[in-house]
Amino acid sequence: MSVLARSIGNAFRNKVRTAAVVAVLAVAIGLALAMLVANQAVAGKVAELNASVGTVLTVNPAGGQGFEGGGEPLTAEQAATAAAVPNVSTVVGTKALRLRNAAEVAAQTGTQAGAGGPGGQGGAAGPGSQSATAVTTSLTAAVDAGTLGNRNQAATGSTGTSGSSTAPAFSVPVTATGIGAEVDTTGKALALTQGTGLGDYTAASTGALLGTTLAEKNGLSVGSTFTIKDQSFTVAGLFDAGTAFGNNALYLTLPTAQTLADLPGELSTMVVTVNSMENVDAAKTALQAALGTDKADVSQGQRNLQTAVSSLGSVKNISFIAFVAALATAGLIILLIMVMLVRERRREIGVLKAIGAPNRTIGLQFVLEALVLVAMGSVVGAAVASFASGGIASALISSNTATAAATTGRRGQGFPGGVPGGAGFPGGNPLGGANQLLTSVTASASPGVIAGGIAAVFGVAIIGALVPALLTARIRPIEVLRGE
Amino acid sequence: MIEVKNLVRTFKSGDRTITPVNDVSFELEQGTLASIVGKSGSGKSTLLSLLGALDKPTSGDVLVNGVSLAGMPDGQLTEYRRRDIGFVFQQFNLIPNLSALDNVMLPMEFAGIRKAARQERARHLLEQVQLDPDKHVRRINRLSGGEQQRVAIARALANAPKLILADEPTGNLDEQTGEHIIELLSSLSRNHNTTILVVTHDRSLANKTDRRFRLQQGQLTEEAARSRIAAASPA
Structure with missing residues (x-):
């Protein structure tokens, strides 16, 4: 043994x-x-x-006040200035659009006439919302405003419209963002689940990347078409942002979004990536100085995430x-x-x-x-x-x-x-x-x-x-x- | 040849000092069958432990073929026990969850003997001590006291040691098996030149040994072995 x-x-x-x-x-x-x-x-x-987040800075127009807007829009020249700041590795411009279909626009117009504007769940403050342009689309939002949104909507409606017994349902717009590279508004690479990207993001294109839930809501798949401002777009790919609101969105190339907004060269935000975490603070200061405090606000996503x-x-x-x-x-x-x-x-x-x-x-x-x-x-x-x-x-x-x-x-x-x-x-x-x-x-x-x-x-x-x-x-x- | 020189072993028990082995000296030629008799607590088992390098003396020395055990490091003492000594303990001291065969094979395993060879030798030894073959693979705790004693004797013979130290080897055996074991030990000492030192209360066993010692209050005295005297006496 x-x-x-x-x-x-x-x-x-x-x-x-x-x-x-x-x-x-x-x-x-x-x-x-x-x-x-x-x-x-x-x-x-x-x-x-x-x-993914720690080295990203975001530049917004100075004086932006949520959905109320404010400040001068950012420009391509400012993007070039930002790119020249030491330790900045990339600058990606974005142009945000708020898309609503015809029925929602009609309902919203009626509501605002009676209620003086929706309060909703804190307002429709999306990325670059201070300069986001409302545009019509054939798409229907994939996110329901929910009980809170409609209750707030009803409350605001009753204050402004005496004798009104019902208020039209509040609806959530679809967020369309023109991007200069295949990244989301946090600078993180898009997680495509189907199809391909848009190729050159600095050129006009009729392709679009849709959030999975938005595509599902509208019965769209890769190769399907839809319209924005009566212009036909083809679904080039689907992405998963990991959140309900993130997936109620679509991405276009930056020039396409600027054209749809009739604001060529104008940017809602700039996503600036710094070469390392150690240089983020210095780059932020330099960027703010280069762009001017009266022109742009530079914020650090990492600061907000730091505690978490x-x-x-x-x-x-x-x-x-x-x-x-x-x-x-x-x-x-x-x-x-x-x-x-x-x-x-x-x-x-x-x-x-x-x-x-x-x-x-x-x-x-x-x-x-x-x-x-x-x-x-x-x-x-x-x-x-x-x-x-x-x-x-x-x-x-x-x-x-x-x-x-x-x-x-x-x-x-x-x-x-x-x-x-x-x-x-x-x-x-x-x-x-x-x-x-x-x-x-x-x-x-x-x-x-x-x-x-x-x-x-x-x-x-x-x-x-x-x-x-x-x-x-x-x-x-x-x-x-x-x-x- | 075993030489014991002025061997002393003392223990402390509270304030008292006990000396079970007190200035013991003797010599045993190779191939001798010897016995030590004495009352319980007279130091017989202590003396056996010192000879088998299970314990170290307080003073004095044991020389085996001229080599002193006193200055030997632990590793060499282990090798000495493995190669040169076979123990038969009074309480058998077999490994209870192993079979009789495995128990006999253990010393051979430690000596590096191959499995097939040790298995064959273990079976042969168990047959020599008259353990039924169907009990060879039985666990120790399922064997009777007498059967365990026979397995213990077979284990002591496993590595064909030069010296066998046996503490009451026939104490748990019936008369017939006891006689057989005595014959076996005698045959080993004569035919295989094995030195055997037996501690016993059994006068008949002691009388069959070549040399007989008595241990009393730590002092060893030799008594003439009757058989040898009888054999040497002129008619």
């Missing part, structure tokens, strides 16, 4: 105890692995956020500490179990020594026995982790980002609608889909992470088993045999 076979046999010597030990180890190992998976997932998300991202950072730290703690717990459990087993089998160790077993053989036998227990605990623990890690990561993130998101959400109320946030719909929340982005961490148990975690547990098990076994094996055999 080999040492391994003897160790396996010893591991199952007392089946009830083995089951209990494996169960306890499985919980500790499962928790450790779940924390490791959560840690890796959050680390990946933090890196992604830093890479630092929350994720703390989740990462918490999950790492929890991983280490769970690993240490697993190690302590193994150590205590092995101390118990070694003490229980001191006489056996004495006998093995008496018949000529070297210390390393005795140590190896107990290490293998511990590894058998840990292997069983790891299998069960990995299964536990694969089910629990997603929930644990979500719970950690939601509990840690809720406060930050609420804070940054409130801060966003006073910002112009054009601040990066994608849809920028009700309330002009500067984070826009960022909350969703922050909490959409996918805790997947990658084989490498699981293998790394289990290797760490095995390492701890080897030490936990070796220490008591070797300490006992170093004793003179007679001391153990006589002690019994």
